[in-house]
Amino acid sequence: MTAGGGHQVRLRVNGVTREAQVEPRATLAELLRTDLGLTGTHVGCEHGVCGVCTVVVDGRATRSCLMLAVQADGTEVTTVEGLTGVDGDLHPIQEAFAAEHGLQCGYCTPGILMALHALLAEDPGAGEDEIREVLGGQLCRCTGYQSILRSALCAAADVRAAAAEGER
Amino acid sequence: MKPASFDYAAPGSVAEAVALLDHPDRETTVLAGGQSLLPMMAMRLARPELVVDLGRIPDLAGISERDGALVFGAMTTKGAVERSELVRRRQPLLHAATRLIGHPQIRSRGTVGGSMAHADPAAEYPAVALVTDGWMRARGPRGERTIPAADFFVAALTTALAEDELLVEVGIPVLPVGTGWAFTELARRHGDFAMAGTALTVRLDPEGCFSDVRVVVFGVGSAPARVTAAEEVLRGERPGPALHRRAGDVVRDAIRNPLADIHASGDYRRHLAGVLTERGLADGVARATTRTDVS
Structure with missing residues (x-):
């Protein structure tokens, strides 16, 4: 049994082991943004509806506002900062969003990218139905859904092509 | 926030x-x-x-088959249920219901036990547990006990679990071969809470008439409820649009104190429950095979 004070957590974020002292009520989103300085993860509704805080936890798209930082102890987390290569190269999903105008104000974009990243990592063959299902959990108030969908389909094709290239 | x-x-x-x-x-x-x-x-x-x-409790998640039921550790995620080949094959009603819960981003962490113990009136899993005669296994200071789904969901956000009891396992009987099923719901937006829904199972006799049928409505009252009056109207009769409509009317009339909120009035929810019963019956009958077809 542990009290309400600080809890030591240790997790891998974008391939790097990080540690922090957190209050029990701190969410994973707060840990990432405030303690670890990874402000690419945005926060919107803070009750699991809007999806902008979505990150990948142990391979699955997860609302970082609906997971306590203490629950993330021992997990492997990927945030939008982890999508970009070490040399600064954009991920194919990011390239597709730039090419197909998948963002306007950009506030919702990190969550959308991470939700799609989890989907395409698990199922590179994901089609429009699967993509729509995932996008259903991500709100965009610029209402650019058609261009987001187009970007996502383009990203899926690029990820598939990259996977095929890798197998060769 | x-x-x-x-x-x-x-x-x-x-x-x-x-x-x-x-x-x-x-x-x-x-x-x-x-x-x-x-x-x-x-x-x-x-x-x-x-x-x-x-x-952090080991072995509280996992899916197995035991004594004619699929048994879920309370911490099994909905994502794991959705991906389970065993569930898809042995309990397609549960698989279909799972796909309607929130979004993949929610199902990745939401659990089977959590849904049951939270007992939201619009939740899908309690309706599945009720229509399949599922059960909950609870552990307390005085030991373990099994609570049938029919006794578990008491009211909105209220279950038969005592304050010091923990839900550890959920059992959902496998769907018998030849049994038709349907899971329907209507929400304002994809992934939202349902304004009304139905879970049904259908068995037909060799003549193609209803031999056994179970109708559960959810999202309409404070807890999911079986509508036995509608089941009685159907039993022994030949499926068809007119009969299904009559059953839908019985469901509508059986709902006494429907929930009402900003999303849907009570009358609208009752109306939906009737319509979804009709649609569910058509789906369920289409999926059922007559008893003689089953080896």
């Missing part, structure tokens, strides 16, 4: 968790997947003094 401060415990065993619940003077909440609890805490509708996190 931040939860109020609380103490946190991550017990390593069910026994330890139960011991932590056994303090009547302390407001204690069990954290499973957190996809309903954390929003409630963020909005301060829930302000527990102690949160008991089940996430």
Whole structure:
């Protein structure tokens, strides 16, 4: 049994082991943004509806506002900062969003990218139905859904092509 | 939108968790997947003094088949249920219901036990448990007991679990070969809570008439409910649009105090329950095979 004070957590974020002292009520989103300085993860509704805080936890798209930082102890987390290569190269999903105008104000974009990243990592063959299902959990108030969908389909094709290239 | 401060415990065993619940003077909440609890805490509708996190207890997640039922550890995620080939094959009604819960981003953490113990009136899993005669296995300071789904869901957000009892396992009987099924719901937006829904199972006799049919409505009253009056109208009769409409009317009339909120009035929810019953019956009959077809 542990009290309400600080809890030591240790997790891998974008391939790097990080540690922090957190209050029990701190969410994973707060840990990432405030303690670890990874402000690419945005926060919107803070009750699991809007999806902008979505990150990948142990391979699955997860609302970082609906997971306590203490629950993330021992997990492997990927945030939008982890999508970009070490040399600064954009991920194919990011390239597709730039090419197909998948963002306007950009506030919702990190969550959308991470939700799609989890989907395409698990199922590179994901089609429009699967993509729509995932996008259903991500709100965009610029209402650019058609261009987001187009970007996502383009990203899926690029990820598939990259996977095929890798197998060769 | 931040939860109020609380103490946190991550017990390593069910026994330890139960011991932590056994303090009547302390407001204690069990954290499973957190996809309903954390929003409630963020909005301060829930302000527990102690949160008991089940996430560090080994062997509390997993899917197996035992004595004609699929058995789910309470911490099994909905994502795991959705991906389970065993569920898809042996309990397609549960698989279909799972796909309607929130979004993949929610199903990745939301759990089977969490849904049952939270008992939201619009939740899908309680309806599945009720229509399939499922059961809940609870552990408390006085030992374990099994609670049939029919006795488990008492009212909105209220179950038969005692304050110091922990839900550890959920049993959902496999769907017998030849049984038709349907799971229908209507929500304002994809992934939202249903305004109304139905879960049905259908068995037909060799003549193609209803021999056994079970109708559950949810999202309309304070807890999912079987509508036996509608089942009686159907039993022994030949399926068809007129009969299904009559059953839908019976469902509508059977709903006494429908929920009403900003999303849907009580009358609209009753209307939906009737329409969804009709649609569900058509789907269920289409999926059922007559008894003689089954080897």
